[in-house]
Amino acid sequence: SYVLTQPPSVSVAPGQTARITCGGNNIGTKSVHWYQQRPGQAPVLVVYDNNDRPSGIPERFSGSNSGNTATLTISRVEAGDEADYYCQVWDSSSDQGVFGGGTKLTVL
Amino acid sequence: EVQLVQSGAEVKKPGESLKISCKGSGYSFDSYWIGWVRQTPGKGLEWMGIIYPGDSETRYSPSFQGQVTISVDKSTRIAYLRWSSLKASDTATYYCARIEASGTYQGDFWGQGTLVTVSS
Numbered sequence: 001s002y003v004l005t006q007p008p009s010v011s012v013a014p015g016q017t018a019r020i021t022c023g024g025n026n027i028g029t030k031s032v033h034w035y036q037q038r039p040g041q042a043p044v045l046v047v048y049d050n051n052d053r054p055s056g057i058p059e060r061f062s063g064s065n066s067g068n069t070a071t072l073t074i075s076r077v078e079a080g081d082e083a084d085y086y087c088q089v090w091d092s093s094s095d096q097g098v099f100g101g102g103t104k105l106t107v108l
Numbered sequence: 109e110v111q112l113v114q115s116g117a118e119v120k121k122p123g124e125s126l127k128i129s130c131k132g133s134g135y136s137f138d139s140y141w142i143g144w145v146r147q148t149p150g151k152g153l154e155w156m157g158i159i160y161p162g163d164s165e166t167r168y169s170p171s172f173q174g175q176v177t178i179s180v181d182k183s184t185r186i187a188y189l190r191w192s193s194l195k196a197s198d199t200a201t202y203y204c205a206r207i208e209a210s211g212t213y214q215g216d217f218w219g220q221g222t223l224v225t226v227s228s
Contacts, residue, residue: 090211
């Protein structure tokens with residue numbers, strides 16, 4: 001089955017830019033979605049279809065996807081962005097969704 | 109307003125059966141998939157499977173095929189996740205999500221989660 005690989009943790013100072021990667025074989029050919037999960041809360045979709053934002057998600061959140069790596073970029077990081085972030089794709093060969101292992105974003 | 113409201117926390121013994129629910133409102137229930145996602149304590153998200161209320165088509169992740177049953181009652185707008193014989197390893201929080209039906213399959217709205225604890 002399709003495997004998505006994320007770094008376990010990323011740290012960034014407030015006001016700086018955080019980049020969280022999601023690796024997968026030819027992931028650039030797939031639509032990648034990103035979720036934010038704060039402790040004790042349900043996941044929230046922050047980017048879908050590689051680089052679109054749902055209503056209500058700040059423009060600071062953006063995405064890109066090419067080759068074997070998709071990236072979630074969070075600009076001007078705030079303390080409230082501290083959370084776990086998960087990438088997700090649909091694997092059409094097995095007809096199932098797949099999540100990456102998640103990345104814990106720490107705001108220093 | 110789109111909402112998915114899940115049933116409350118459950119405490120069960122190994123071997124018992126259980127059905128948890130997810131009620132959708134505020135959108136055309138027939139036109140989106142409903143998905144179930146497992147999160148074991150301190151761990152990541154796992155995709156369990158999805159069901160399309162319009163025709164009850166169901167797709168299970170291989171890891172969960174035969175372990176759970178996903179069903180839906182579109183007259184009441186409720187999706188279900190059922191176990192016939194729980195194990196301690198089923199202890200987790202289970203989320204339902206509205207899954208986009210256009211072919212990209214993102215979960216754009218999520219329920220609040222149902223904590224299932226299985227312990228003797």
